[in-house]
Amino acid sequence: METAQYHRSSAKRKNLPRFFQYFILSIITVIIIAPIVVLIFGSLKTTGEMYASPYTIPNPPHWENYGQILLQSSFWTLMRNSLVVMVSATAGVLATCSLAAFVFSRMQFRGKELAFNFLTLGLMFPITVAIMPVYLVIRDIHLSNTLLAVILVQTAFGVSGNILILRGFFLSVPRELQDAASIDGCSSFGFFWRILIPLARPALSAVGALTMIVSWNDLLTPLVILDSDKLWTLPLGTMQYQGQYSSDVSLVAAFVTLSAIPAIIFYLFAERQIVAGLTAGALKG
């Protein structure tokens, strides 16, 4: 009885703040969306229209900008390179980190703490800080201007955070499961491969989704490693395109929109995994 009373009065009290809450949240929604809408509107106009009336709804929409870009083979080259790098780096991170996380969560050996702390040192410096040193080594081992170098560097910088996330998840798998498997004659690798990995699918997809986003958006690694425009990735190509066609505002807008579409679609499908990966990584770290 008393709780019902409490709920009713608090509901009444909430009505005014609710309106206020939605008001503020709506304003911020507009601030987030408006730049993206302006971009998309711009991409559907000719550059002449863009100067004359930049913020109106494109009427009729001009799809020529998109056609022009999609017919260039260079756009598809960028797309392909980005895909190759993203898929390989993600596979690399998943393989490397799940193996290491398994050892750190399930095996006993001397120096385990030390090895783990060492591998998670990478959390202390983002790639920006290390890019100059990394570039020098890439040059020394003659991997400059290769996609392989980009993949390896992205994988290496994914190691620390993702081992941490996966170890956390593996630790939450009950110990008894491993004991039971062991009694049934399952080797450590058998337990890892046949039991832990299938169980860890949510964690692996979180790590995977997060790595995909990071790799897809990475500018600095390809920027310092890749010279040849045949090897450029999408962010690098987009930056160069903007520099080259900066006077053709609507064409640049179309290019930027096209390069944003894969990320946005991926985000809408994998939001849950990305969010899970980020919160696990940040809150355990």
Added chain:
Amino acid sequence: MKSEHNSRSPRKVQDNLTIALFLAPAFALFLVFLVYPIFRSLYYSLFNWNGLGPAVDFVGLDNFRQIVTDKIFLTAVGNGILIVVLSLAIQLPFSLALSIMVGRDLPGRAFFRTIFFMPYVLSEVITAIIWMGLFSPDSSQGLINALLILIPGVQPQTFLSDPNQVMACVFVVLTWKYFGLHMLLYMAGLQSIPREIEEAALIDGANTWQMIRNITIPLLSGTIRTTIYLSVLGSLTQFNLVWIMTKGGPVNASEVMATYMYRFGFVRFQLGYGSAVALVMLLICLAFSIAYLRLARQPDYLGGM
């Protein structure tokens, strides 16, 4: 029993092999692309070297001396600190307020989260190009100026090309892109606070503000510390947005440490000097990380629950 602890039992040998093989890829990548490069840079930072041929012009610590006395580098450090301070004073409290506002049960919560987090998923290249357009000094091209001149008596601003405004503009873009991340983390943190504690406070007669101040925020302190760490480290190493929008200009007004390093290392190809700058950045990040670990290990209120 004894044989189980014997390191030569087949099981144990197999386990040791598994450990070695499983850790090998992570260690190899880590050593080759993170640890070794840093030592390599340490070596090159003692030379005046343009990358052609071997490094022979040994200059000792001259590069470091030059860095810490270069006015432009000091501007870059100052700008980094400015971004840190603005982020901690404005961006994080703003994100926290929004996450509390969205709370745990506001209808439409998922929708707002999806929208607010979207800029984080867009690449920095896309973000920078979009905002360069919005900041255009020409009010027929830049939305912000178009809105500003609607206010009587306000002239169009030059924004990114004005040395006095450029850092404020950079901060606006950083906030647009990253507040969603912090908000997301706060929302996840809020999720883990037992609802009963807040309800108990309200029943005991606390008003909403008292509850937020005395219950919610203290219980979120672990998450808040994490976001502070991420925010400071991210601010100190910011590169992409600044480089694309301003290249550190006008007249070095928006220079940050990373753009300074990139200019010397990769544009002017002074690899020795660039290495030294990278090491200085590394030291600053390391010093911050260590200080953070020392200072921030306070009791986590939810730890015991």
